[in-house]
Amino acid sequence: MAPGLPTAMDRPHFIGIGGAGMSGIAKILAQRGAKVAGSDAKDSATAEALRALGATVHIGHAAEHLADDASCVVVSSAIRADNPELARAAELGVPVVHRSDALAALMDGARPLAVAGTHGKTTTTSMLAVALAELGLDPSYAIGGDLDAPGSNALHGDGEIFVAEADESDRSFHTYAPEVAIVLNVELDHHANYASLEEIYESFETFAGRIVPGGTLVVSADHEGARELTRRLAGAVRTVTYGEAADADVRILSVVARGLRSEVTVVLDGAELTFTVSVPGRHYASNAVAALAAGVALGVPAADLAAALAAYTGVKRRLQLKGEAAGVQVIDSYAHHPTEMTADLEAMRAAAGDARILVVFQPHLFSRTQELGKEMGQALTLADASVVLDIYPAREDPVPGVTSDLVIEAARAAGAEVSALRDPARVPDAVAGMVRPGDLVLTMGAGDVTDLGPLILDRLSK
Known part of the structure; x- marks a missing residue:
């Protein structure tokens, strides 16, 4: 069974509750029985979806929006220090929790699978969430985008597996301790937080070092930045590579376009496996293979997972x-x-x-x-x-x-x-x-x- 409600998060207040990452955590907490409240700059379909779960969502930021009995205030790195609700939290002595710490608390007791990389995180996390659900494994998930409707970026499931998008932009993914981690690619981005590509590598090395003993890193064999990360780790963690490269552990033999779908053939553990990806493009096919390799690392049968991946039909945007x-x-x-x-x-x-x-x-x-x-x-x-x-x-x-x-x-x-x-x-x-x-x-x-x-x-x- 999935874990219950984290201690001290039974009455959380989210500043910026409508954001992709924040709303997902708020949704899971509401589904676990927390009395969720929060504020956002403008109303939205996501805010309305949270209200449907029983959350109180204020529009605009004001000190009075923070209830006196709030157990904690959840913030992201985008929240400025002069936010009036943050100032009110300091006056009341309410603990302030970063979004990543809240998500880590939600994953405690589960089997976490964290998806990282400069590009493709949302898609790959979504593919895993949809495929594992298709197999009846009832995963929990937190994604940086909606699958098919506002508010569908997160779910509390009763299964053991928790799939989470792991954001490198502010180094918050260092908080997680996954059983399986995916690194899709490594490039210089988020220039306000990283001064160089070297800093990016160091950050991803720290993330990989958080994988629990006996866990697995699934990493691209095609992307040079990911290959460099693999070289730097030098066997420090069990690694499974995937891609079109000849030395990939899970090798992509072909990606054949079928209109807005792709037919992908891979070699995994010496056997060929062909499956359908219901979105176009080689990069989406590669994401699906990363999802396949990660699911197999968690013990999901490859043939079952490959068939289930076809159920993924896209994510908003x-x-x-x-x-x-x-x-x-x-x-x-x-x-x-x-x-x-x-x-x-x-x-x-x-x-x-x-x-x-x-x-x-x-x-x-x-x-x-x-x-x-x-x-x-x-x-x-x-x-x-x-x-x-x-x-x-x-x-x-x-x-x-x-x-x-x-x-x-x-x-x-x-x-x-x-x-x-x-x-x-x-x-x-x-x-x-x-x-x-x-x-x-x-x-x-x-x-x-x-x-x-x-x-x-x-x-x-x-």
Whole structure:
């Protein structure tokens, strides 16, 4: 049986309860019987899903939102020190708990499987959650994105296994002690928290060192950063590699595109195994093989898990089809790092045939754009045309001289057809003037560019 309610978390208050990571923990605590409360900057479908579970969700941040009897206050690294609810917690002497510590407490007593990497965490965690549930193992899970409905990013299950997305952005994944860990790839990102790739490697080494004795690290054999991590660990933990590389322990023999699906053949323990991945692209096929290897490391039969992986049909914002109007399909992509952008555009190019691909791209974070704006622009050369919006700041303050022009200039220098559009309200009309029947439109980025998909569809339908 899965563990119950952690001590001192029976009346938690979440600051930023609507966030992907925070809402998942709040949901599991509510399902375990906690009296959950919290606040968020704006109302949302996620907030409404939490209310349906009995949580109290305040809109806006104010000291009076924190109840006097709160047992703890849960925060993420994005919460600023001057938040009024945080100040009130200090006045009342209410313990402040980081999101990662809360999640670690939820996993205590379970068999944790933690999914890490610069890219692909949400997809791989989702694949495992869906496949293990399909097999009747009733896992608990906490994911950085919704499977099919707002609030479906987390679940308290009665099974032994707890699948969690492990976030490296603020080093919070050092809190977990998984039985099995996945490292999909290792690249320099989150420039506000990491000064160099060396710091990234050190952080992932610390994460791998948290694997419990007798546990397993599942790590890519194809990604150079992951291979370097494997070399650095040098046998310090049991390692299973996967990928297309000839020396992979779980080797991918082929990935055959079947429209918006892929047929994947692997060699595992000397035997060939073929299964279907219901999303397009080699990177998603690779994620599915990582999930397969990790599940097998937990003792799940390979053939059963391979068949169950076909039940995964996607997660919101990961090449999610938002609809079709006037013969144009609109697809939403969360890609915000150049590697992710390239992978999603290559996947769509393979699936689209002769169709044109038009991208509405919103750079995410000033720090990331400052460091990787050129590479973002180069990735847009894979589209037939692109519209680039202003940077989505999220938790960051503006940086002088850092604008989306860095992306636009790099894209044009690389030969891409790119236009700047500062006002998102103009995007539906602009896209309508660019597309023709048969085209694909991708709204791309980790910010509120996702909100434009329905507006584009509405404009195209008129």
